[in-house]
Amino acid sequence: MPRRPVDARSPRDAAVVDPDHASASRRGFLAKVLAVACGGLATLPPVVAGLWTFLDPLRRQGSAATFLRVADLAAIPDDGVPRQFPVIADRVDAWTGFAAEPVGAVYLRREQGSRAVQALSATCPHAGCFIGFERAVDCFRCPCHNSSFTLDGGIVAPSPSPRPMDTLECRVGRNGQVEVKWQRFRAGVAEKVVQG
Amino acid sequence: MTPPRRGPLGRVADFLDDRTGYRALLHEALYERVPGGARWRYVWGSTLVFAFLTQVITGLFLWANYAPSAQTAWESVFFIQHEMAGGWLLRGIHHVMAQAMVVLLALHLLQVVIDGAYKAPREVNFWLGLVLMMLVLGMALTGYLLPWDQKGYWATIVATNLAGIVPVVGPSLQQLVIGGPEYGHHTLTRFFALHAGFLPATLVLFLVVHLAVFRRHGLHAKQPLTKPDGMFWPDQLLKDAVAMLAVMAVVLGVILVPAARAMLAGEAVHPGHLGAELGAPADPSQPYAAARPEWYFLFLFQFLKVFEGWGATGEFVGAILVPGLIMAAMALMPIVGGWRLGHRFNVAFTLAILAGVGLLTGLALREDYYALWVDRAALAEAETLHDQTGGDRVKLAAALGGDRAKATAIERQWKTLEKVRRSQAFLDAVKLAKADAARAVELAGRPERIPPAGMLAVVRGDPLMQGPRLFAQHCAGCHAHVDPLAADAEAVIAASSAANLFAFGSADWIRGLLDPEQVAGPAYFGNTAHKDGEMVSFVRDDLTDEATWPRADIDAVVAALAAEAGRPVPPEIAGLVERGRELVAADDRCGGCHRFRDNGAELSGEPDLTGWGGREWLVGIIADPAHERFYGHANDRMPRFGVAAEGELPQLTREQIEILADWLRGAWYRPSQR
Numbered sequence: 085m086p087r088r089p090v091d092a093r094s095p096r097d098a099a100v101v102d103p104d105h106a107s108a109s110r111r112g113f114l115a116k117v118l119a120v121a122c123g124g125l126a127t128l129p130p131v132v133a134g135l136w137t138f139l140d141p142l143r144r145q146g147s148a149a150t151f152l153r154v155a156d157l158a159a160i161p162d163d164g165v166p167r168q169f170p171v172i173a174d175r176v177d178a179w180t181g182f183a184a185e186p187v188g189a190v191y192l193r194r195e196q197g198s199r200a201v202q203a204l205s206a207t208c209p210h211a212g213c214f215i216g217f218e219r220a221v222d223c224f225r226c227p228c229h230n231s232s233f234t235l236d237g238g239i240v241a242p243s244p245s246p247r248p249m250d251t252l253e254c255r256v257g258r259n260g261q262v263e264v265k266w267q268r269f270r271a272g273v274a275e276k277v278v279q280g
Numbered sequence: 281m282t283p284p285r286r287g288p289l290g291r292v293a294d295f296l297d298d299r300t301g302y303r304a305l306l307h308e309a310l311y312e313r314v315p316g317g318a319r320w321r322y323v324w325g326s327t328l329v330f331a332f333l334t335q336v337i338t339g340l341f342l343w344a345n346y347a348p349s350a351q352t353a354w355e356s357v358f359f360i361q362h363e364m365a366g367g368w369l370l371r372g373i374h375h376v377m378a379q380a381m382v383v384l385l386a387l388h389l390l391q392v393v394i395d396g397a398y399k400a401p402r403e404v405n406f407w408l409g410l411v412l413m414m415l416v417l418g419m420a421l422t423g424y425l426l427p428w429d430q431k432g433y434w435a436t437i438v439a440t441n442l443a444g445i446v447p448v449v450g451p452s453l454q455q456l457v458i459g460g461p462e463y464g465h466h467t468l469t470r471f472f473a474l475h476a477g478f479l480p481a482t483l484v485l486f487l488v489v490h491l492a493v494f495r496r497h498g499l500h501a502k503q504p505l506t507k508p509d510g511m512f513w514p515d516q517l518l519k520d521a522v523a524m525l526a527v528m529a530v531v532l533g534v535i536l537v538p539a540a541r542a543m544l545a546g547e548a549v550h551p552g553h554l555g556a557e558l559g560a561p562a563d564p565s566q567p568y569a570a571a572r573p574e575w576y577f578l579f580l581f582q583f584l585k586v587f588e589g590w591g592a593t594g595e596f597v598g599a600i601l602v603p604g605l606i607m608a609a610m611a612l613m614p615i616v617g618g619w620r621l622g623h624r625f626n627v628a629f630t631l632a633i634l635a636g637v638g639l640l641t642g643l644a645l646r647e648d649y650y651a652l653w654v655d656r657a658a659l660a661e662a663e664t665l666h667d668q669t670g671g672d673r674v675k676l677a678a679a680l681g682g683d684r685a686k687a688t689a690i691e692r693q694w695k696t697l698e699k700v701r702r703s704q705a706f707l708d709a710v711k712l713a714k715a716d717a718a719r720a721v722e723l724a725g726r727p728e729r730i731p732p733a734g735m736l737a738v739v740r741g742d743p744l745m746q747g748p749r750l751f752a753q754h755c756a757g758c759h760a761h762v763d764p765l766a767a768d769a770e771a772v773i774a775a776s777s778a779a780n781l782f783a784f785g786s787a788d789w790i791r792g793l794l795d796p797e798q799v800a801g802p803a804y805f806g807n808t809a810h811k812d813g814e815m816v817s818f819v820r821d822d823l824t825d826e827a828t829w830p831r832a833d834i835d836a837v838v839a840a841l842a843a844e845a846g847r848p849v850p851p852e853i854a855g856l857v858e859r860g861r862e863l864v865a866a867d868d869r870c871g872g873c874h875r876f877r878d879n880g881a882e883l884s885g886e887p888d889l890t891g892w893g894g895r896e897w898l899v900g901i902i903a904d905p906a907h908e909r910f911y912g913h914a915n916d917r918m919p920r921f922g923v924a925a926e927g928e929l930p931q932l933t934r935e936q937i938e939i940l941a942d943w944l945r946g947a948w949y950r951p952s953q954r
């Protein structure tokens with residue numbers, strides 16, 4: 085039968101390795117701590133570097149909200165019915181720059197005889213789907229979970245959406261260009277909080 | 281005992297075993313006792329391992345051809361699916377096996393719970409199993425985005441927005457997974473890293489521990505044991521292997537059945553259309569009303585609708601709290617199972633959850649496909665009443681003369697009608713999505729291939745895809761665009777207030793214009809300011825005079841104008857083009873009012889017929905119908921789409937107008953028939 089291998093971890097063998105048992109276990113403890121510390125320290129840099137980069141998006145902000153020209157007053161019939169317009173803006177996606185790209189859509193409407201334009205974001209405040217406008221029943225409807233909204237974006241109860249459609253700041257220039265402050269808002273919360 | 285004499289192969293094996301101890305390892309791995317003998321009910325775990333292995337193999341090969349970025353993801357998946365030999369099969373297996381894996385997971389879980397295999401001492405292994413389940417679902421979720429098509433894109437928007445409502449960490453978590461404030465390159469790279477790196481690596485880790493712990497406790501044998509003990513190898517493994525083969529057969533079946541069906545119907549089979557779908561490229565500015573998650577997440581999707589009227593709480597409860605509580609309750613099963621009746625409770629609970637999932641999935645499907653089995657004709661009366669009263673109850677009561685019973689019945693039908701409308705909207709959206717997807721694939725296969733800016737740029741400039749959308753938005757308020765032979769054509773045309781532009785410029789369209797019966801009808805000038813204009817009286821009075829305008833002359837004008845528009849000239853009148861041009865130019869014929877080439881006619885409210893209906897002409901009239909070349913001062917109500925004062929935006933950009941013009945002319949890319 086082969087001899088049982090010596091195992092420094094067992095107290096019986098510790099005595100074999102070193103007759104001075106107490107100091108051996110002290111030294112053994114120190115060695116363990118050091119081994120774990122060295123190993124841990126060696127592994128730390130790659131993990132830190134990885135996480136550092138991984139967390140980078142947290143410090144990235146969306147482009148600051150600016151007024152963008154989306155339409156001409158003449159293009160919005162004054163019948164109170166919303167019309168959908170694409171929002172065209174320069175956009176940066178990480179390393180790619182896009183010039184004048186459609187980045188989303190807004191609904192614009194105005195009442196009869198009025199120059200004031202109401203702008204509603206087409207992004208559903210529930211979970212972000214693209215809200216459609218249904219002419220047949222004169223209301224907005226989200227294709228995802230059936231949230232419905234009135235012509236001016238108000239909630240049609242009962243609705244899964246926690247808040248009305250998001251209105252966007254909108255101004256009409258002297259020569260009729262309609263500008264909208266393009267912003268995104270956090271989905272799924274009752275308050276309208278700007279995102280990014 | 282002396283070992284038998286060995287050949288060279290045996291000696292090599294001995295050498296290796298001496299150095300590595302592989303025989304002991306192999307023995308350890310294969311010679312596991314199976315109490316009560318091998319059984320079919322034990323195969324689920326193995327089929328799952330097999331499914332995972334399939335995903336690893338197909339996934340690695342997909343990886344070898346996939347390029348995650350917003351301009352290359354769809355493009356590379358298109359290439360795999362439609363151009364690379366066997367790509368459709370590779371992607372098909374990966375896609376269908378992912379779904380099979382979810383089903384197998386549910387079966388494995390069910391079997392473990394029913395057999396009580398989660399109880400002591402196997403609690404830890406049950407928990408490991410739950411972690412594995414979450415990892416698999418995570419891979420399913422992240423994989424859905426990778427083709428970067430509309431379907432995956434919009435589903436991911438919903439999923440990540442839901443992650444954003446997790447208290448405290450939600451918004452940061454959302455920003456981290458999508459890789460910034462907006463969806464783009466880094467959403468793809470991160471989802472891909474999760475899908476093919478982090479999640480499977482973690483899964484392998486857990487799987488190894490799961491299997492090790494499983495071996496430690498041995499197989500949980502279902503009592504009573506009716507047969508003598510068996511061995512894992514080969515008894516159980518044979519059954520496992522047969523089950524794996526069956527799973528693979530089902531997966532291949534799902535991929536190939538449509539091919540078999542097409543073949544039986546005598547149609548051509550396009551391998552690119554088999555297996556996994558590929559939608560149109562993701563476009564944040566294009567509505568996608570067919571947005572749905574993969575079928576195994578439909579229950580969660582439907583669950584969100586349950587909380588109508590709960591506001592933000594509802595979304596939190598539906599998307600985070602309830603699923604979280606259910607997972608927690610499942611994690612507690614091993615502890616509950618130790619109580620009296622605990623096991624029964626666990627089984628009932630699991631079955632209830634599965635039933636709930638089934639029910640919600642059923643409800644979601646029912647809602648979406650409702651219109652398919654409801655007879656809309658039976659709702660016709662309710663529909664008319666709805667249109668008349670605008671859905672107002674008081675008006676309805678009045679309309680029915682106070683017939684209460686009828687009013688209640690109609691109101692009930694209105695509810696049904698509403699559901700039918702919703703469902704129909706979804707079905708239409710699915711149809712549109714399919715058409716868009718097919719078109720995108722067709723365009724990607726053009727001989728000039730995909731430009732570096734990616735497929736989205738091509739799709740956005742395609743007249744066939746964007747023309748109808750632009751038309752609906754900017755032109756359909758006045759103009760109809762409907763085939764006069766279509767079923768609903770008459771109503772659509774009657775409701776329009778300008779000419780029907782279907783096949784504008786074609787010989788048929790011109791014939792209609794020159795037809796005294798039609799020229800003042802709603803399809804031409806009937807609903808416009810020109811309805812009593814000179815053109816109408818010319819067609820009615822002059823053209824009907826056979827002495828000046830014999831049939832052949834009218835044919836000649838039709839031929840000349842169709843040629844001008846670049847439309848095909850019908851062969852029977854093809855020889856009349858030259859004669860037609862003379863007539864169009866002649867100052868006692870069309871040229872009396874219209875300018876044509878150098879006939880010298882004055883431009884005063886009658887469109888120039890030079891290049892009439894051609895691309896340049898159409899672009900011009902859409903951009904500025906009030907230009908003297910077109911209607912000038914006589915322009916009816918048509919907006920000047922391409923004209924804007926200094927510093928203003930025109931209603932349509934140059935490209936948009938060109939897209940409209942090309943669409944109206946029917947000029948878009950068509951693949952040559954091979």
Ligand code: FES
Nearest residue numbers: 208210211226229
């Ligand atoms: S995303 Fe609009 S209802 Fe859910």
